[in-house]
Amino acid sequence: MTALAAPPTAPEKGDPPQTPPSGRRIGKGGAGRTMKGGWLSYLILGFALLISAFPFYWTIVAASRSNADMAKVPPSLLPGPNLIKNFEQVLEEADIGKALLNSLIVSGSITIGTVLCCTLAGFAFAKLKFKGRNALLTLTIGTMMIPPQLGVIPLFMLIAELQWVNQLQAVILPGLVSAFGVFFMRQYLVQSLPDELIEAARVDGASTARIFWSIVIPIARPGMAVLGMLTFMTAWNDFFWPIIALSSQEPTVQVALRQLGGGYVNDQSVIMAGTLLGTLPVLLVFGLLGRQNVGGIMQGAVKG
Amino acid sequence: MSLTATAKAGPPSPAGTGPGPDDGRAAALRRTWRKASPYAYIAPFFTLFIAFGLFPLVYTAFVSLYRVELQTSGEMEWRGIANYTALFTDEFFWTSLRNTFTIGVLSTVPQLAMALGLAHLLNYKLRGRTFIRTAILLPYATSVAAATLVFAQLFGKDFGLINYVIGLVGFDPVDWQTGTVASQIAVSSIVVWRWTGYNALIYLAGMQSIPHELYEAAEMDGASRWRQFIHVTLPGLRPTIVFTVIISTIGATQLFGEPLLFEGSISGGISHQYQTLGLYMYEQGWGFFHLGRAAAIAWVMFVLIVVLVGVNALLVRRRARKEAGR
Numbered sequence: 001m002t003a004l005a006a007p008p009t010a011p012e013k014g015d016p017p018q019t020p021p022s023g024r025r026i027g028k029g030g031a032g033r034t035m036k037g038g039w040l041s042y043l044i045l046g047f048a049l050l051i052s053a054f055p056f057y058w059t060i061v062a063a064s065r066s067n068a069d070m071a072k073v074p075p076s077l078l079p080g081p082n083l084i085k086n087f088e089q090v091l092e093e094a095d096i097g098k099a100l101l102n103s104l105i106v107s108g109s110i111t112i113g114t115v116l117c118c119t120l121a122g123f124a125f126a127k128l129k130f131k132g133r134n135a136l137l138t139l140t141i142g143t144m145m146i147p148p149q150l151g152v153i154p155l156f157m158l159i160a161e162l163q164w165v166n167q168l169q170a171v172i173l174p175g176l177v178s179a180f181g182v183f184f185m186r187q188y189l190v191q192s193l194p195d196e197l198i199e200a201a202r203v204d205g206a207s208t209a210r211i212f213w214s215i216v217i218p219i220a221r222p223g224m225a226v227l228g229m230l231t232f233m234t235a236w237n238d239f240f241w242p243i244i245a246l247s248s249q250e251p252t253v254q255v256a257l258r259q260l261g262g263g264y265v266n267d268q269s270v271i272m273a274g275t276l277l278g279t280l281p282v283l284l285v286f287g288l289l290g291r292q293n294v295g296g297i298m299q300g301a302v303k304g
Numbered sequence: 305m306s307l308t309a310t311a312k313a314g315p316p317s318p319a320g321t322g323p324g325p326d327d328g329r330a331a332a333l334r335r336t337w338r339k340a341s342p343y344a345y346i347a348p349f350f351t352l353f354i355a356f357g358l359f360p361l362v363y364t365a366f367v368s369l370y371r372v373e374l375q376t377s378g379e380m381e382w383r384g385i386a387n388y389t390a391l392f393t394d395e396f397f398w399t400s401l402r403n404t405f406t407i408g409v410l411s412t413v414p415q416l417a418m419a420l421g422l423a424h425l426l427n428y429k430l431r432g433r434t435f436i437r438t439a440i441l442l443p444y445a446t447s448v449a450a451a452t453l454v455f456a457q458l459f460g461k462d463f464g465l466i467n468y469v470i471g472l473v474g475f476d477p478v479d480w481q482t483g484t485v486a487s488q489i490a491v492s493s494i495v496v497w498r499w500t501g502y503n504a505l506i507y508l509a510g511m512q513s514i515p516h517e518l519y520e521a522a523e524m525d526g527a528s529r530w531r532q533f534i535h536v537t538l539p540g541l542r543p544t545i546v547f548t549v550i551i552s553t554i555g556a557t558q559l560f561g562e563p564l565l566f567e568g569s570i571s572g573g574i575s576h577q578y579q580t581l582g583l584y585m586y587e588q589g590w591g592f593f594h595l596g597r598a599a600a601i602a603w604v605m606f607v608l609i610v611v612l613v614g615v616n617a618l619l620v621r622r623r624a625r626k627e628a629g630r
Contacts (some may be wrong), residue, residue, distance in 0.1 A: 013314070018600075024364070035529075037429060041425045041428055044425060045426070048422055052439055055346055055446075055451065055497070056309060056456045070463060073409030075463065092436075093589060115351065116348075117348045121346045121349040121475075124342045124346045128342040128345065129340075130339070130342035130343060136577050143357065143358065143361070146361060146606070148361075149558045150603075151357070151359075151360030151361040151364055153372075153595050153599040154363035154364055156377070157372070157378075158356075158360070160378075174352075175505075176356075177352050177357040179357070182538075193454070206475055208341050236447070240559070240582075242377065244586075253449075254447055254449045257449035257450060257453060257565075258449055258564075260453065261452070262568045268457060271457075275450045279446055286442070288444040294438055294505060299445075299509065
């Protein structure tokens, strides 16, 4: 017990959720790295993976069958032949095609804009000295925890005043605000951009703008990529604000899914086909870059 | 912010007299610009932040004191605290407050407990480590809407797969829609499914920052794996646990998409049995067009979050003090 009395104080000083410097490379050091997992660990993890994956599998099964199949007892557990037919039907009935295009435009613009704004601001907060820096940074971080959902009413009044309701910029512009992104890029640059490099460039007569383009951007690129992926996912999946600001005339995928679930399409397998179409793009991004996403979240991502 | 930048960069130019910029003036200009330019870097973010982030948050409190209707959102009529009194006399407000709390507990507690267990297992040396971590994060990449539509299907009363399995085991089918407890469990399960893997990875990151020596010392003292988990891992993980509890609490307080899409009704079931505060706010604002009252609900949610986070912090501090005193 004597040795065990010490631990509580030691690691408490660090704040793991926010980018522990050693956490940059996952899997280095740490507790259980020497302990091998037994068969029970694999069994439990296997079960967890099954539960994680089953709804995806079920979506495919349901989307490839007919509505009549869905009402059968016992239910069919294998994919059927109707996938293409259901896709066609949902494209026709719920305008998923337009929704996909809109979501691509919205999420793409938000991703590019957010990464740019946050890298600029993150660089200033990390490496430039100016009056009010700490106060502004505190303000930014302080609002990180406040859910944007709470400001939705004035935001709607503002958008209505600007006559932007039902237009994509109503979703894009508010989507660009990411206090988390600023904080993330600042942390990234504090760690990976040495002050000496900037000093050296200054001595050579480089302006701040020049330094930003030729030194900061290349170094920040991996961090920008992680932030970009997280932003894209969040933007693609954003639900509350889009269903308020947009309607079925100009839907994003989530707005279209809401319409689908709202009851005017009664065919369960068509609904599941729409769900599948709306989820595939983000799963694709995730599949391609999942490893980096895992790294990004472990470095201290905050719920979207 | 950009105003400051231009104001600061402004003065030097009219001060100069010569037609061409001489060296001294150029240097002075450059110096001023260097001082002002940081503001140019934060200007894009802060312009958007103030317009679409800060202003709406602050203005919500103001709007909650007025009568504002959706169709004529430009007209505001002073009501004082009438929006709040109307709220507190509406039984559905209290229903949704209670539901938010029960669904919050039903979703947060199992989610975090399972995440902790999974993180512990993930921390072992495992084959296919990256694959497992990625796969466990898959639900997090799914949208609320998509996940809820699939779960609504699985929880179907007559033809849902879950009721089929329950029937196989020999129990009666559960009415996942109309039963208060059953429907809340169903809605919570969506939250649990989407967030458990995410929290597990956060815990895993926390576990990996616990110094290895602590485990070696514990092992030398003959502590079993279980005791090591209780006496080394859990205390070392405390800041991470506090972080996830706070984040989940905030998420639970504003739960919205899951109850909305579970049956597609804005009142959260026939008898509001799983309507949350977030959904109640949406119903008041965009179902009944009372934006002012919706703003009052938003403000109540904000206060609720502040109180819950405060209580959390207080508990943690007291706990820490207790342990330090031991």
